Amino acid sequence: MVRQGQPGFKYYVGIGSLDEIATRGDRVCVLNILGNESRSVTPVSHAFSGGNVVFGTSPGRGGEVLETEVGPIPVFDNVRDGLDAGHRFDTGVVYLPPAAVRHGVYELIRVDPDLRKVVIITEKVPVHDARAIRAVAQQAGVDVFGANCLGVADSWNRVRIGGALGGDRPDEALRKGSVAVYSNSGNFTTTIASYLAMAGWGTTTLISSGKDHYIHYASPEWAYAFERDPRSRAAVMYVEPGGDYEEELAFTKPVVACVVGRWKEKLTRSVGHAGAIAGSGNSARDKERWMMEALGVDGVFTPERPVFGAGGAVVTNIAHIPAALDAVMALRGEDRDFEPQGSLELKPWFGNAQGLDLPDSLAIPVVEAMEPYRDQIERLNRQVGAIFARQNLKDASGATRMDPGTGVSSLHGVPVLDAGLASFESNLCLALLREPTGAEGDHLTHVGVAAWAGLHGDPALAAAAAAREAGSSPSLVLAAAAALVGPARTERARAAVDAFIDVFAFAGLKDPLDGSAMDLDAVDSDAAPWSTLGPVRATDRGRAMAEALEARAVRSVFVDALGRLGAGHDEDLLLGAIAATLAWRPLLRRRISRTTARNLPWFLRLYGTLLGASIRPEDHGPGRLLGWDTDELLGSGSLIDLAFRALTGADPTDEHRVALRMLLGLLVTNGPGTISAQGAKGAVSADGPESPDRVQINKAMVGFLSHSGYSHGGNGYEGIRFLIDVLEPTGLVDPGAAETDVDLREVAREYALRFAAEKARAKAVGDPVQAIPGINHPVYRGEPVNLEPREVFIADFFAKRGEHNAFHRFYKHLVEVLYEEGVTRNVFAVNIDAVISSLLLKMMWPRHRAGDLDEGRLEEAAFVVFLYGRMIGCAAEIDDHINRGRNMDTRTPASRCRAVT
Amino acid sequence: MKLLELNPIRMRPEGNGRLTPVACDFKGEFDQDDPRVARLDLPHGLFDSGYSPFEQEVNRLRTYQGQSDVYVINTDGDLLPLTFGGGANSLVTELLGDDASISSDFGGNPPYEKMREVAAICLRHFLRQTNVLFVIGGKANNTDIFETFRAIADALRDEFARRGPTPLYVVAGRGGPNVIRGMGVLRDTCEALGLPYRFFGFDSDMSRVVEHARLVGDWMRSGGRAQVARSLGLSLQPVPAPGA
Known part of the structure; x- marks a missing residue:
């Protein structure tokens, strides 16, 4: 049966009045409801509209639901399944990708006899498809809105369908009133409504028409429905060049038309709105003329030259709409809908001239924003450190990336080749602080890491030794030690970082290395944050750490503060002070999050423990490691010396240091796709980064270590073996x-x-x-x-x-x-493996020839050097995943897994 | 095809005295959003001729998720507007005229990665000549301001890290989801880079925000750029000469 459309149109138009466009009775089906955009927008629309979405479709995901505040929306594989399940709807919303839009509309029309309206949100629908959609919808008697629109909304009915008019706060823009809005721009639909509300005008029905070449529900149909809507006393139109939809419009109620795009006519291609490109006879000037004729005015309204009549006004700037409407309605003797809510004066919410000498016209003082934004800004100002948006981090990383073109990977934007020129300490910190540290940072890192490398008397050493005796690989030996550095062992150090932030960030400390930056006498030893740290525990390690910092001439406000609190030799609190000093500047500049700063002591201790566990148990003694006493180890030298001695048993020359640094730099990362990174990320994902305090960083390190092995990491030895086989016999x-x-x-x-x-x-x-090999x-x-x-x-x-x-x-x-x-x-x-083997073997060659390093030790060294380098990149992945990842985001959906027989 | 123009058409007399129309030239416009165009196997690069290298680079990122439309207005323009929404694009293009280097629309809630890449390309091509980086849009419906501003901020940081600082004033006007967090990230970045800035909410008249950006441009040209350069510790840098 052919549906009867509205009289007077040469084509089918179903809508008779604006109040029929978005009603409380409409029932909606959303195609591709689980798509990215719909997933964030549909729940807000659904809740705002009193739960008007009956179901959605997403091929292959039938049975899932989209959660919303007012209950879950069921999802089916296709529309037919939804109808078969007993759901009924009259309005379709299309979020499909462009190529699928046509078929989506066909499906809706084919299977749903009740369908009356379709709203297409998708952009970039081919013109060819738009024409086909029009033909099919016309035949079926269905009104189509869009494509490339943001849907429709009704402030009286509190309903919005498709898209997101009013954004995430529809109540703020969709205020009940007497003005209808028709706009070629989705964003301006909301912006105009906000401007109107500030001037005391509310809205009835708002339509984002879209601005593709085809506008299915266009000005003539809208003007017809506006005339018949008793709620609408006036209307605002926002019109861009292209198309002749505005020609020959006629109104009996006042309209303010905003026609833009005079300058844009110089452009030979469309930017933004596909259809906003002038052909012959439909330019902005033509449209201005059409609208002036329709509204009975002979010029454009500006505040300086207000041209208006009882029929309305034409403006060319959306900010002039409220003033034009005020003038027109005053002339007609009609009142505003409500008291004006504000003004459109320039109100900077944020600003800083950085001490420049600005003229008065530019130095507009920053003002308090309206609520709820004022409150949000206040909270933002109280927040220390960055906050990262969470996302699915499977096979993705915010810390490392590999350039597939050159094969060169980078860590926080630093290519591994450059990392190979930096100090070991600097790279250990780069992983977590997202920027290299300077010389003082190196000293702090050295003390913060080396303090934990001596494992004499620590159960971690026993665990490592047991793993080694059991014939486990070097990665597993280190993992055994890491497993024992659980959260409890660094809890006080992490609490200390928190306390430093609470006490000093809000006191305005900018540079913790500048001793004069803060009057420490003002530090209240009874302040609440300190009480979380428990009684002071002075240890010999703590004394050595403090003395090493002294010997290295590093002054830290936090270390000094501990001294004043009588905790200058407390190893946990000193570790916290070192971490806070390192993290301070990137934290205040919001390069890193508070979570990262708080976890830094744990990472430092783990770095030290892993270095220590790679050293044979017989080289650990009371107060001694590899022949150094603790004061010597902490107070002088660098971590590269420790690493070299751990690998070769000898002291490095400068040449060795350069080569080992380069070697470690090269090994830092190969991007998030490597097995080691996947292991680390999987371990974080399994603990649930959305509760960052529950993520066990030592377990994540175990994840990295368990995902290194004889093929990945240990294979460095293959190159060494090859070179020895070929070149040893040559003498x-x-x-x-x-x-x-x-x-x-x-x-x-x-x-x-x-x-x-x-x-x-x-x-x-x-x-x-x-x-x-190589x-x-x-x-x-x-x-x-x-x-x-x-x-x-x-x-x-x-x-x-x-x-x-x-x-x-x-x-x-x-x-x-x-x-x-x-x-x-x-x-x-x-390849790079050959380079690594060559560098490493050159370092070991003299001792190998002397018979000091047998094949087993060489193989172990090749493996361990990989672990030293890669623990840097994996620490970065762990921290990044904790900050940005989602719970269990590294799993693979069952549909993408294969069963093999 | 969106457009086909046959012009001129000449009439050719046939042997029997009848006239047959012959199309002597034609102009066509393909709908590049239509995958059917690919079936024609047209020579690679046919559509590049009318595009600058900058536009071509951005066009490569063209997907249906978010707009990434750009058009070079003035290769010497010193205002770089990153505009969100077709309506805002019309307004900004209208009000800035030749002061702007590009006309752009990045609306439609682009994902972070895409926005960062697009912003990086814009900055790489235009930042050195730019006096005002102008991020502008209305009150967004669905575009996540935090994601888009964070992407722009990160691209700006990267550009400064890669090629060193350059005198710049940042003006932004925006509303929508997560607007405060978004402005917060951009603020932190400006603070970290030592750049002057002013950000306006959606309760400021957008056309006056555009006007403000234009006035900042005027000030930068008449001595402001040199002041900013000094404050960044850069040697005095003249406004780039046209064509530089």
Whole structure:
């Protein structure tokens, strides 16, 4: 049966009056209800409209629900299923992606005989599809709003359908009154309503028409319904160029029309609204003329030259709408709907001239915002540190990223190659503070980490030793120790950070390293925050930490404050003071969150424990580690010295320090997709980062460690094994010499020929061909000569320092002779693993030749050096996931898992 | 196709004396939002000719999630408006005229990543010549102000970190979901970078906010830029010459 439309139209129009557009009786079905936009908007609309959404669809997710304040909305795979379940609706809302919109509308029309209205929110619907939608909807007798609109709303009925008119606070903009609003701009629909409310005008029905080439519910239909709506005394139209919908409109009630876009006509392409582009005869000037004719005025209304009549006014600036409406309605002797709610004066909510000499016209004083924004600003000002938006962090990270083009990863924006030039301490902090630290930061970090490396008498050492004896891999040895550094062991240190923030942030401390910044006499030792720390526990470690800071000439307001409180040798509180000092500036600048600052002591202690656990138990003694006494360990040297001694048992030269720093920098991260990062992130996700205090950072470190192994991390040894096999028999003495007695190219050629023969044999019998460790990286196939950017950088770096590495040089020869001998079709890249093996083996070579480092120790060292570097990147992932992630966000939906037989 | 114009059309006499119309030239406009256009296998880059490198770069991010429309108005413009919403775009384009380097619309609730990338491209191309970074939109319905402002703030930080500071004044006008948190992030960034700023809520007349940004531009041109440069510890930087 053909539906009877409104009389007088050459096409179907169902709506007779504006009060029919969004009513309390409308029942709504939302297509793609679980899509990103709908998920945030639909619950607000649903609650505001008294629960008008009966169900939604989302293919493949039938059975789920969308939670809202007024109860859950059921979700079905398709519209038919929803109807079969007994739901009935007359209004469809479409949130589908553009290519699916047409089919979505077809589905609604095909299966729902009750359908009367469709609201299409989607942008960028093809013109071709819009035409097809129009044809089908016309035939079925359905009114279509949009596309590319923000839906419709009714302030009298307190209903909004589709889109988000009024935003997340519909009550603020949708005030009941007597003005209808029709707007080509969704945002301006709400903005105009807000402006009207400030001038004392409320609204009836608001329509965001959309501004695509096709406007299905356009000005003529709207004008018809406006005339017939008894509630609407006047209307506001917002009109942009393009289309001829406004030609020949006629009104008996007053209208203020805002026509914009004169300047925009110079543009030859549309920006923003697809249809807002002038063709011939429908420019802004034409539209101004049409509207002036319709409203009986002969000019544009401005505050300086107010042209208006009883029929209305034309403005070209939305801010002039309230004044024009006031004038028109006053002329007609009609009153405002309510008292004006404010003015549109310039009111800066935030501002700082940074001490510049601004002219008076620009130096507008910051004013208090209206409620509830004033209260929000006040709360914002009280908040210390950054707050990050939570999102699903599966395979995503705010801390690390890998550039797939160059293969160079970065940590908080610092490429690993640059990290390789920074100190170990600085990188340990970069992971958590999101910026490198300076020399004083290095000293603080050294003391805060090295203090926990000596594990004599600590059960963590026993756990590590037991794991080692049981034959576990180095990663598991470290994990055993980490498991014992649970939340309770750093609770006081973390509480101390909280106390420092509570006492000093609000006292205005900017720089904790500046002793004169604060009058410590004013620190009240009875202040409430201190009482959470419990009685002071002075220890020998605490004394050593305090003395080391003294020896390193680092002054911290917090350390000084502890001294005054009589807690200067309390190791936990000192750790808290060190962490607070490190975190202070990024915290105040809101680079990091308060959660990160509070967790920093835990990370520092874990760093120290992992370093300590990598050192054999016999090297730990009372007050001693690796032959250093604690005062020496904390008071002098750097963590790179400790790491080098832990790896090789020897003291480093400057050359060694540079090489080990570079090595650790390279190993920091390879982005969030690596297995180690996934392990760390999964552990956080499982604890539930939305309750950040419950996340066990030591467990997350165990996650990283358990996700490192002989293939990922321990494989560094493969390259070392290969280099030893090939080069040890040559009698190579000093791999750091500019010239070696060994002809590396010849050795490489011999190896290449052996490899070719072995490859041919393996192929003949169908055996797999073993790849050469350190080359043959598939990413770089295809070029005549393949180069790994990181390898090039490092080769250049050491060449500039005048340093030599026979192993690295051998690799360069090898890829060339493999090509020369026809083994490879192009010159393969020497990859980063080869560089790492070469750097590491060069450090160990003298002791290996001397027989001090057997194969087992070499393998262990290669694995451990990976763990040292990667614990930095994984600490960053852990902290990032705690701050930004969602509970259980790393799991894979069952629908994407496969069963294998 | 959205438009097809055959012009000129000439009449060709046939042997039998009848005239046949012949289209001598045509102009067509494809609907680039329509996937059917891809089926035509038109030469790659055909549509690039009318776009500047900057526009092409932004267009690559074009998806249906959020707008990312840009149009270079004046390659020498020293106001960089990042505009949200088609209506705001019309207003800002109208009121700033040639002072603006671009006309833009980033409305439609773009996700953080997309907004950050778009902002990074805008800043990379225009920040050095810009006196006023102007973030402007009405009272948003569904665009998350925290997400979009945070993305812009992070892109600004990155640009300063990558290529060093540049004298700049930041003006913003906005309302909508999470507006205070969004302004808070932008404020913190301006504070961290030492930049002067003024942010207006949606209860300020938007056209007057645009006018304020224009006046700030005037002031920056007549000595303000040098003042900001000094306060940032930069050597005196003249306003970039046209075409620089």
